[in-house]
Amino acid sequence: MKPTTTLAIAIAASLGVACSSSSSPQTTSGGGGGGGVAQLMKDRNLTEADVTAALKTFTPSGRHDEYYIFASGGHSGQVIVIGVPSMRILKYIAVFTPEPWQGYGYGDESMKILAAGRRHGHDITWADTHHPALSETAGDYDGQYLFINDKSNPRVAVIDLKDFTTKQIVTSPLIESDHGATMVTPDTDYVIESSQYPAPLGGEYADVKEWNDKYRGAVIFWKFDRAKGRIDPTSSFAIELPPYMQDIADAGKKVSDGWIFINSLDTERAWGGNKEGNPPLESGASQNDMDYLHVINWKKAAEVAKAGKTEQIAGMPVIRLQTAIDEGLLYFVPEPKSPHGVDVTPSGEDMVVSGKLDTHTTVYSWAQMKGLIDAKEFATKDPYGVPVLSFEKSIRGQAEVGLGPLHTQFDGDGFAYTSLFLESAVAKWSLAKLEVVEKIPVNYNIGHLLTAEGDTVSPDGHYLVAMNKWAIDRFAPVGPLLPQNFQLVDLSGPKMQLLYDMPIPLGEPHYAQMIKADKIKAENIYSPAGIDPYTGERSANAVEPNQERIEVKPDGVHVYMTAIRSHFTPDIIRVKQGDQVHLHITNIEQADDATHGFALDSYNVNLSLEPGEHNDVDFVADAAGVFPMYCTEFCSALHLEMAGYFLVEPK
Numbered sequence: 001m002k003p004t005t006t007l008a009i010a011i012a013a014s015l016g017v018a019c020s021s022s023s024s025p026q027t028t029s030g031g032g033g034g035g036g037v038a039q040l041m042k043d044r045n046l047t048e049a050d051v052t053a054a055l056k057t058f059t060p061s062g063r064h065d066e067y068y069i070f071a072s073g074g075h076s077g078q079v080i081v082i083g084v085p086s087m088r089i090l091k092y093i094a095v096f097t098p099e100p101w102q103g104y105g106y107g108d109e110s111m112k113i114l115a116a117g118r119r120h121g122h123d124i125t126w127a128d129t130h131h132p133a134l135s136e137t138a139g140d141y142d143g144q145y146l147f148i149n150d151k152s153n154p155r156v157a158v159i160d161l162k163d164f165t166t167k168q169i170v171t172s173p174l175i176e177s178d179h180g181a182t183m184v185t186p187d188t189d190y191v192i193e194s195s196q197y198p199a200p201l202g203g204e205y206a207d208v209k210e211w212n213d214k215y216r217g218a219v220i221f222w223k224f225d226r227a228k229g230r231i232d233p234t235s236s237f238a239i240e241l242p243p244y245m246q247d248i249a250d251a252g253k254k255v256s257d258g259w260i261f262i263n264s265l266d267t268e269r270a271w272g273g274n275k276e277g278n279p280p281l282e283s284g285a286s287q288n289d290m291d292y293l294h295v296i297n298w299k300k301a302a303e304v305a306k307a308g309k310t311e312q313i314a315g316m317p318v319i320r321l322q323t324a325i326d327e328g329l330l331y332f333v334p335e336p337k338s339p340h341g342v343d344v345t346p347s348g349e350d351m352v353v354s355g356k357l358d359t360h361t362t363v364y365s366w367a368q369m370k371g372l373i374d375a376k377e378f379a380t381k382d383p384y385g386v387p388v389l390s391f392e393k394s395i396r397g398q399a400e401v402g403l404g405p406l407h408t409q410f411d412g413d414g415f416a417y418t419s420l421f422l423e424s425a426v427a428k429w430s431l432a433k434l435e436v437v438e439k440i441p442v443n444y445n446i447g448h449l450l451t452a453e454g455d456t457v458s459p460d461g462h463y464l465v466a467m468n469k470w471a472i473d474r475f476a477p478v479g480p481l482l483p484q485n486f487q488l489v490d491l492s493g494p495k496m497q498l499l500y501d502m503p504i505p506l507g508e509p510h511y512a513q514m515i516k517a518d519k520i521k522a523e524n525i526y527s528p529a530g531i532d533p534y535t536g537e538r539s540a541n542a543v544e545p546n547q548e549r550i551e552v553k554p555d556g557v558h559v560y561m562t563a564i565r566s567h568f569t570p571d572i573i574r575v576k577q578g579d580q581v582h583l584h585i586t587n588i589e590q591a592d593d594a595t596h597g598f599a600l601d602s603y604n605v606n607l608s609l610e611p612g613e614h615n616d617v618d619f620v621a622d623a624a625g626v627f628p629m630y631c632t633e634f635c636s637a638l639h640l641e642m643a644g645y646f647l648v649e650p651k
């Protein structure tokens, strides 16, 4: 019997459909359903593995996914929310970039959030989002908040998962880029943001030739106030670091709780200048065999900052490098050159570092490193006086994983999964034996990978997603800018099985995290009506039914408006050319599907008014004319009639 028949029968059986075991796979008959599957497999040229994969991912209409993925939206400055195993996109969350459907960046409240991310006096309308970080309690995702960084314009955003809305963007003029961001400490006390490209701290000017003396890195510890759901910049602090290019970071957990680990490259301190007689930056930065893993005692650093042993730089209390050395906050350990990911194992006992130019992952032992630190047993010092531990005495061993290892995730069974960029594969290896047990090819050039809750103290294993950078031939051609490819892999069987290819038409996503769906407690309405989603509180301008009005005040015309199926009240607004206009609009509905939009012709006004939501928008009515305003969501049978006029009388 051919396997297709076996499977068709199995499917039919599991569906409760009668199916005779006919010897011909194409003519299986008897119950209708079974024969249909075999025929479908033949018609669509599907193997048994294809059908198994389909059965493992197919999610019938109305059924919910088991996991959420929160993926960086790359340059879009957004977060992509995806269901697993279906790989259906559930939402884009607007974060650093205006997003019309959500009205993000088109009303006063959301414009305030975006304005907090201005840099050097400029509005920034894109981001290079890299690493989302779910909030944690005792090292496990708690489903409450999500943080994400912008590498280019070093910023950190706070998203509340009650309404999947960005509540805050913070940025510090201290640094000019970030990459070790965002990671959280095990109870989300701090959100970590460490710089990547050194620059004079605080936005000062110094020629690049003054690199060694004037350029610096830094790691910012943004204090997260969970009760308020916001970062508290006034309780945040930073540590100055030498001018190496600090890379990805991870927080210690369990036995290593209280410490963070940051990779670095360019400890050669090359700064380019390929037209000035220097080697190009990338070769100047790869001269030495080793760079430095940064080992930082953040709990002690928080005490040092609290004790005021800091200097204010650009409004941020900074623990200077010498203080960090004197107080025993900062140590280095050599790591194979130009590494990328550093990933702390679920037990917190080991730190896995992947050297992009090495075929190994290096496994550092926390017990060994802590022993050396406690005994003050240092091999040497770096040029700035930072104590350097012995490489040999710090590592537990190395695993030969393959070409171009980048990032590592874990399952609950003692295995690690490392992405191999050059090899386009994932290596599964044993943490205990440091031996590869299996490899699966991916398409192509994988960067990050994720397993279910795979960077927490209790990974689920189960699913792995390879975040591949170039799809090349995986999908129908769409021009030279190729989609990225998320490949879902099943980890639950004896062998890894590729289940699904998902094109991501927004790049480059870098990292994502996968959380059990039942941990997310999202609300469908804002209650009571009149909530400003960006503060989470009832707006002072919230409008009650029957309180709609137009008031002329010294600062302009205030329109207090409500939206309800299927009208705005008032629906006619008369102003004079040049008037300052303040629209205050409350969606007074409290039903799940009662979202309205508010669009105003020619004034770039576009709001999303979700059930119970209040928005304000201010503008000058400088153009005279007749401007229709209407609801942009098909909210009812009379949605097209949910309209009105904004009349601007000429001067």
Ligand code: RUQ
Pocket (backbone or CB within 6 Å): 130, 131, 179, 248, 406, 447, 448, 510, 511
């Ligand atoms: S790195 S492989 Cu920013 Cu995490 Cu991209």
Ligand code: CUA
Pocket (backbone or CB within 6 Å): 565, 566, 595, 596, 597, 631, 632, 633, 634, 635, 636, 639, 640, 642
């Ligand atoms: Cu309200 Cu359409």
